[in-house]
Ligand code: SF4
């Protein structure tokens with residue numbers, strides 16, 4: 001009797017454990033299927049990507065950041081942990097923590113790469129978002145539908161690049177002058193770089209690229225064989241942030 | 256058992272007060288009939304139009320504009336479809352600020368008055384600007400003119 005009871009107990013435990021695991025297994029399978037579908041349809045669509053030549057970016061220049069944050073109504077909040085950033089300049093060692101060595105070029109250490117959302121091909125932020133407020137478009141842009149965001153911040157936890165910011169307060173009082181052609185966000189919503197999809201839609205390059213006088217930022221379609229970005233990638237040794245994670249970032253760096 | 260007249264008075268006053276409070280919505284609303292809101296179409300942008308016609312029929316817009324706006328929102332944000340083709344063939348940007356507000360540049364006298372009257376409290380303005388940019392307002396007039404020119 002005792003044995004049977006134990007067997008029953010073990011069976012029940014096994015079944016409930018499987019039940020607990022199963023949704024995530026199913027989820028992983030569907031995420032994989034989605035990935036395959038988007039890969040198969042990729043050649044007919046564009047695949048937007050950014051490339052930064054770090055060596056061309058002078059210290060202290062903030063033109064790209066000001067352009068982006070101005071046009072997208074990004075608030076300027078100076079309290080630690082509450083800042084909103086779509087694009088920022090960080091020390092080389094912060095952007096590429098594992099790629100420095102004690103003997104590397106001193107000028108390289110001083111450089112400040114521009115970092116933003118990588119519009120990953122395999123974006124963990126999309127996988128964890130419970131409302132599909134974050135989703136991936138066919139052209140590779142990882143987009144946010146702010147109408148749907150419930151502010152759960154799963155995506156912030158999932159993004160390995162710190163590309164996302166949470167609005168802990170109403171951002172409007174912190175916006176210098178509001179651009180009426182772009183919405184602001186509201187308290188309780190996460191936000192991030194959108195590769196300027198609203199500008200791409202009318203044939204304009206991203207605001208950061210347009211604002212850079214030093215031609216440090218190149219933007220283009222990776223599926224157009226002759227695009228500038230494709231040519232540079234073909235002829236240079238470009239690197240990406242934390243490629244070992246398998247997220248397939250689409251912001252590349254040279255220099 | 257004898258009930259004191261004071262107690263009856265007290266109970267009556269209490270009942271009267273209770274009924275008065277419970278009936279608040281009736282006497283407050285009923286005694287002050289609200290006039291239908293005065294929806295103002297008098298904006299420089301609308302006045303400049305040769306044909307004063309919204310993106311689709313006025314009847315539809317009066318009762319269903321929120322459905323159209325929801326559709327536009329999903330089209331633009333989720334499906335990348337940005338151009339609305341009106342029943343009469345005119346084309347519009349699916350945009351609250353660049354299209355709707357470009358003509359209805361008087362949000363207070365147009366949207367807000369009716370929303371207040373009907374007790375609707377849309378959240379659009381938490382994020383979207385209440386005014387269209389000057390460029391958008393100019394563009395709506397140009398668009399209309401170009402279209403009429405093309406139609407001749
Ligand atoms: S960088 Fe972060 S936010 Fe951007 S797509 Fe990748 S995981 Fe998502």
Ligand code: SF4
Nearest residue numbers: 129149150152153155
């Ligand atoms: S915070 Fe918003 S975008 Fe991020 S996972 Fe939650 S619902 Fe999705």
